[in-house]
Amino acid sequence: MNTLKLNGALFADMIRCGAKNLAEKKEIVNELNVFPVPDGDTGDNMSLTINSAASSEDIDDPVSLAKTSDAVMRAVLLGARGNSGVILSRIFAGLAKGLEGKVEANLQEFDNAMKMAVSEAYSAVAKPVEGTILTVIRDGVNSAHKEMTSETTFEDYFEFLAREMKRSVDRTPELLPSLKEAGVVDSGGVGLLYIFEGMQFAFDGEKVDADFLKTRKNEFEELDISLFTEDSELEFGYCTEFLLRLQNKKTNISEFSVDDFTNYLKSVGDSVVCFKDGSVVKAHVHTKNPGEVLNHCQQLGEFLKLKIENMSLQHNNSVIRNTYSVQNIAPRKKYGIVTVANGKGVVDTFKELGCDVVIPGGQSMNPSTSDFVDAFNQINAETIFVFPNNKNIIMTAEQASEATEKDIRVIKTKTIGEGYSAISMFDTNAEDINTLIDELNGIVSGVVTGQVSQASRDTKMDGLDIKQGDFLGFSDGRILVDKKERKDIIPELAEKLGAENFDICILFYGENVGENEAKEMEKILKEKYNRLEFYLLDGGQPIYDYILILE
């Protein structure tokens, strides 16, 4: 459809579609509340506000857009709840003023009315704050206005509007420090976006029964229990939400780590959103085992409120559309970590150590400056540490650190071993950054990395006559061992590196090495160095058949 004129009937459908879209997603909006209090949630408030219009019969004037928009205005002004609901109502009030006296509107007229909606919304607040619903509506309207031409349809206009509103929502943490602290986007902005996103569905001819919105309040009646039968498989798990009061007798509240708790939730489910305010933790997780989550939580405190829903029942027959999905931005933390590695096992190991971003790369493929900058942009931290793990990547990392406003510190690790060792001892609670850097450099100087690879050509080096295809064991730029057979390398390399003087040995074996051979190496080293703590890991890295780390 190419809608060039907006009439009352279509506008009423748009309002209902917008209300429905928000009603379906209001829990997501609720989760974004910075302060985890159980009532007055933004999603509920905005949803009830727009529903007051969507469920009103007065908006169904088949003839006049002005009458419909006026009815919408009266309904939302009366139905407005909460600050975000009030601003929302003023947006529609401004729109109605702009459409006054119009039986239908062309896009030019509608665009003018949207501008009035923006200024009316701003005038509703004594001291407008940026990074809120206000910014989102203004950005959306400004951008749509700029993009529109004489050819633009209403469909296009709403597309422009929604696209910019999404971007604007994503920018809100940059404008409002409290959002950034909490690691969320603005909830009101998201609620507004869901309404405008939903309004677009009306262009596809979607109709919403106003009764659907009226009965929204009674959640139980909505449950279609036939969607989960005696033989159903638990496909989606349970949407589990709770407010947990941490208790002194169960845990040390001031030391409670939201990060650790979030990691725990991620280990048992997904779609994790988690905040803490004082001793109250608000969390949302989709899990197949809510019982385990509850047991774990009860070891820390007691529940103030709990809600568990089988998501098979939530996935009712409504059309699945590709709508805005809220990113769970990590809460701002003191330190972030970026490193560079190749091979699934090596990458996983770094992630488990707490690296925020592991850029793929290494010897054969050096990451670019922009790879680093992209990584920095993904991290919400006061200071970001970079461990390049290759001397050929250090300069890129340093250049990238100058290409961003963020505080970046490059620790010049030249090998995976150095990077691993330093990151594993990273003190995330460190107060003084210079002491931390000294410590990290100290750790780096205390680790030895040996690597094994195959010679790519004949050469003479370090007193060795190397033939192409030979296996080489080297460390710190020097070739120490040259053998025809790979399995002969590790024992001799370990000896040359003085393995008996170390406490820990980590051996990553690469993608060319079988598990049996690697275990054979483990056995040999364990027998020879019985004080050495030994860890064998399937690194899966290319080029280096073995990475031997001695700490």
Next chain:
Amino acid sequence: MLVLFADTDMDLTKKEAKELGYKLISMPYSIGNDLIYPYESWDEFKAHEFYEQLRGGTLPKTSSISEEKYVEYFEPEFKKGNDIFYVHFSRNMSGTFDAMDKAVEKLKEKYPERKFYEVDTLGISILGYVIAKEIADLFKNGKTVEEVLEWAKKEVKHYACYFFADDLKFFKQSGRVSNLAGTMGTLLGIRPIIYMNDEGKMLNIGKEKGRFRAVEKLVGYFEELSVDPKEHRIILASADNDELVQEMKDKLEEKYGKGLKIETTTVNPTIGAHCGPDTVGLAFYAKHR
């Protein structure tokens, strides 16, 4: 008569408790559906067997005992006309003491003449153990209840306990050390060093690479904090790792000579369920915790 109570969370074996004059309150753990009460469900703690099970992947859980259970322990003594002196593990480590308070409150109504005294060791495992031993000695040496309570008020916070865990998954499950750094997902040889503070809570204070360096770190804390090291008990313990206990003993004797009053013991299974196998630690008399 005064009857002394202690609990199994403080590493006392049945035999030791008897020698010291304590009746033991058993703090349970469970494996699967089996709820196990140390020294009630069995007579002897087979440490190696238990910790091997944990190494094999078993994650035991612990639970607190009920008000009724406390009544079962205490009421017979009150009935006989005895008073009770309970030396227990840290209140801040468990909700079980709410149940105990309720039990005691009810029993006091029923037996208004009877007295109930308690000493919170603000410790668990060997930290409770060393304090329980000291208190038993004081009573043996004829000290009165008031004198012992006075001693406890002054001295409990002079007993320190430092230890390191080998596999963090146990603490992560139990949530008992809440400030474990987020970076410690995989350990691969890194040992978080943990101590018990003045509130009787466990706190992470650092990490060390490798078990031998971790042992050295513990010895370092001893050197820094101990007072009259040859005059007081030093308790060394592990969750089934004699090699490291020996290493720690050697290191201490290297520095202080042979005259130390070192005792060694094994971490009880209920606490073992929280800290995991190969946890190693020491408790000693210190300037402060």
